Amino acid sequence: MDSPSKTSTSLFEVYLRLRPSVSSVADRFLDVEAEEDFPRHITIKPPLTDHRKRAVERFAFTRVFEEDAAQLDLFEGVGALPLIQGVVGADGREGRDGLLATLGVTGSGKSHTILGSKSQRGLTQMMLDVLFQSIADNIVSYSSAAFAYDSLARSDVSEAHMLPASTFLDQLYGDSHSMRGSCSRAQTPMPETSFMSVATSKQKIPRPSCLPQAPDMTGFEVPIDSRSEYAVVISMYEVYNDRIYDLLAGTTPSMKHNAQRRRPLLFKSTELSPDRKVVAGLKKIVCFSLEEAVMVLETGLTERRVAGTGSNAVSSRSHGFFCLEIKKRDRVTKDSWKSGALTVVDLAGSERARQAKTAGATLAEAGKINESLMYLGQCMQMQSDNQDSNKSNIVPFRQCKLTELLFSNSYPSSSAASFNHHHAHRQPQKAIMIVTADPLGDFNATSQILRYSALAREVTVPRIPSTTSTILAGPTSTRVEYPDLTGSANAAELEAAQREIQRLTEEVDVLTLMLAEEKTRREEVEDSWRASEERLVSMEQDIRDECFEEMDARLEAERRRWKSAWDEEADKNDERMDRKLEILAKGIRIYEDPDPGLEGRVCELESENEALRRKIDMLEREAQLKSPSKKQRILKAKKWEAEAGLKSP
Numbered sequence: 001m002d003s004p005s006k007t008s009t010s011l012f013e014v015y016l017r018l019r020p021s022v023s024s025v026a027d028r029f030l031d032v033e034a035e036e037d038f039p040r041h042i043t044i045k046p047p048l049t050d051h052r053k054r055a056v057e058r059f060a061f062t063r064v065f066e067e068d069a070a071q072l073d074l075f076e077g078v079g080a081l082p083l084i085q086g087v088v089g090a091d092g093r094e095g096r097d098g099l100l101a102t103l104g105v106t107g108s109g110k111s112h113t114i115l116g117s118k119s120q121r122g123l124t125q126m127m128l129d130v131l132f133q134s135i136a137d138n139i140v141s142y143s144s145a146a147f148a149y150d151s152l153a154r155s156d157v158s159e160a161h162m163l164p165a166s167t168f169l170d171q172l173y174g175d176s177h178s179m180r181g182s183c184s185r186a187q188t189p190m191p192e193t194s195f196m197s198v199a200t201s202k203q204k205i206p207r208p209s210c211l212p213q214a215p216d217m218t219g220f221e222v223p224i225d226s227r228s229e230y231a232v233v234i235s236m237y238e239v240y241n242d243r244i245y246d247l248l249a250g251t252t253p254s255m256k257h258n259a260q261r262r263r264p265l266l267f268k269s270t271e272l273s274p275d276r277k278v279v280a281g282l283k284k285i286v287c288f289s290l291e292e293a294v295m296v297l298e299t300g301l302t303e304r305r306v307a308g309t310g311s312n313a314v315s316s317r318s319h320g321f322f323c324l325e326i327k328k329r330d331r332v333t334k335d336s337w338k339s340g341a342l343t344v345v346d347l348a349g350s351e352r353a354r355q356a357k358t359a360g361a362t363l364a365e366a367g368k369i370n371e372s373l374m375y376l377g378q379c380m381q382m383q384s385d386n387q388d389s390n391k392s393n394i395v396p397f398r399q400c401k402l403t404e405l406l407f408s409n410s411y412p413s414s415s416a417a418s419f420n421h422h423h424a425h426r427q428p429q430k431a432i433m434i435v436t437a438d439p440l441g442d443f444n445a446t447s448q449i450l451r452y453s454a455l456a457r458e459v460t461v462p463r464i465p466s467t468t469s470t471i472l473a474g475p476t477s478t479r480v481e482y483p484d485l486t487g488s489a490n491a492a493e494l495e496a497a498q499r500e501i502q503r504l505t506e507e508v509d510v511l512t513l514m515l516a517e518e519k520t521r522r523e524e525v526e527d528s529w530r531a532s533e534e535r536l537v538s539m540e541q542d543i544r545d546e547c548f549e550e551m552d553a554r555l556e557a558e559r560r561r562w563k564s565a566w567d568e569e570a571d572k573n574d575e576r577m578d579r580k581l582e583i584l585a586k587g588i589r590i591y592e593d594p595d596p597g598l599e600g601r602v603c604e605l606e607s608e609n610e611a612l613r614r615k616i617d618m619l620e621r622e623a624q625l626k627s628p629s630k631k632q633r634i635l636k637a638k639k640w641e642a643e644a645g646l647k648s649p
C-alpha cells in the first residue's frame, strides 16, 4: 500500500476528518491507526450484523483528524495558510490558484468544517480573516476605490458584472428611500457607518457581529508584497442539476420567490481567457473589509438555501462554490492587475441523494447529485490508481459540470500560445479535499466514499486461527513440544489444507466484497440512467413549452409590427388621396367659377400688350427714316408710288 506521503503527484491532497458521533447505540466501524507524528491510516470493519462481508479495508490519507480535532487544528493541519499564501503569490508574481473542498455523507460535518456552525467559524471565514489581516495596510483604499474599481472591472476575463460590496449590499438590504442612498454610499463609503447601522425590516441582514467569532485568528498572517496594493473580489455559484447558477445575482426579493427563473451560466473560454475555461457572466463583488466579505458570503449561502431547497432549509442539494479572487498591482506604477483565486467547495451530501427521493425532490435532482458524485469518485479513483501504478491515465473530468469545475485547473495551462500574457504559464491549482465521516454512522455510505476518496486502499481478511494451529498452540499460550509422532505427516497435510481453505475463503470474501461494490455501483448507474431519462423527458417538455412560448411571442410581435405598418401605409394613402381630392376640387372650382379679378387683369395685360406692340412699330418706322440711303430709297419709292398712281386711271 502506497504511503500517503507520496501525494505530491496527486491532483488532490486528501484529509479525513471524523466527527464526534451523536449516536450512542451504533457500533463503531472505523479505527484510526496510531502513527509517529500524526495518523494517516484507518481501517474499517463491517458491523457484526453484516455477515456477508468479513473483509477489512485499510485506507491511506494525507492525514487523519480524529473526533477531538478543533476547527483551528484543521486550519493548521490541512495547510490553509500556505494555500492562501500561494493564492496571494510571491512578490510581483501571479498567485497560484487554490481549491478546498469537502466531501462526505450527509450530516458528516462538511458544512461545519468549511462554513462553520452557530458557534464556530468554518475554514472559509478563518481564511478570509487571515487574508484581510494580512493585506490590511495594502488593500485598495476607499478614497481610490473608484479608479481601482474601473481597472479591476476592465481586467476581468470572465465577462463578469462587477460592483462594490457597499452597492451590492445596499441594493439588497438598504433603504431606497433613505437619505443615505446606494449612490452616495457607493461613492464615499464609510465602513463604520455602513448599511449595517440602517437596518430595515425589508430583509434580514446578516450582521457580522451576530456571526461566530471563534476561533480567534489574531496572529495568523501570510507574507504579502509591500509594494503592491490589493483588492478582494468575491463570487458565489452553485451546481444544481448539472447547471451553474449565480448565487449573488438572484437575491432580490422578487426573484427569491421565483428561484426557478434563474438563468444557468456557462463554463467556457472567453475572449480574454481563450486557454482556460471560466464561469462566465457572474456577479462579482469587490470587498474592502472582512465584514463586507462575510456578509456577501452569508447572502450567497442564504440564496443557496432558499433557491436550492425551498422549504427544507437544512439540506445541501447543490454543490456550493465560494470563489475568492485576490488581485494585486504595483502601488506606484499601477500596472495591470495580477490575480490568484481560491475556490471553496461544499459538495452535496451523497446520502442526500437517496433520501431526496422520499423527501419529495424529483428523481432527476437525486440522480444528478449521485451522478456527479459518481463521476467525482471515478476521477478520484483514477488519481489513486495513477499513484498506485505510477501511471498517468487521463482523469475523465469532463463528464459533468462538477468534475470539470473541480479538475480543469489541475493541469498546466496550455497558455504558451496564448495571447493573454496575464495568464501565461499559470501553475496548476493546489487542491485539498477534506473527507468527513461519522465512525458510528452509515457504514455502507461512508465506506463507499472512503473507497473512492482515499489515496490508497488495501483489502485484507482477518486471520481466523486454524483449528490445527489452535490445537498445536495448546490450551495455553505456552508452546508444547510434541515428539515426532507417526501422525505428524497427517497433521501437516491437514494444516496445509486448512491454510488453502483459509486462503480460498479470504479470496471469496474479497470477491464477495467486490461484487457488492459492483452491485452498488450498478444500482447507482441504473438510478442515474433513470434520472437522466426522466430529466430528458422533462427537458424536452420544457424546451417544447419554451419554443411554443417564444414562437407565440414572435408571432404576436410580427402581427403587431405588420398591423402598425399596415396602419401607417393606410394613413399615408388616405393623406395622399386627400391631397389629390383637394387639388381636383380646386381645379373644378376654377373652371366653374372663374375669378373676376383674374379676368380683368388678363384684359389689362392684353391691352397693355397691344399698346406696346404699336409703340414698337412706331419706333421701327422712326428708325428707318433716320438712315440716308434708306431715306433716298423711301423717297424714290414714294415717287414711284405717286407716278404709278397718276398713270393708273
Ligand SMILES: Nc1ncnc2c1ncn2[C@@H]1O[C@H](COP(=O)(O)OP(=O)(O)OP(=O)(O)O)[C@@H](O)[C@H]1O
Binding pocket: 018, 019, 020, 104, 105, 106, 107, 108, 109, 110, 111, 112, 113, 117, 314, 315, 316, 347, 348, 349, 350, 352, 436
Ligand atoms: N466536528 C464536529 N464537531 C461538532 N459538531 C459537528 C461536527 N461536524 C458536524 N457537526 C454538527 O453536525 C450537524 C450536521 O453537520 P453538517 O451540516 O456540517 O453536515 P453536512 O455534511 O454538511 O450535511 P449536508 O450534506 O446535509 O449539508 C451540524 O449541526 C454540525 O454543527
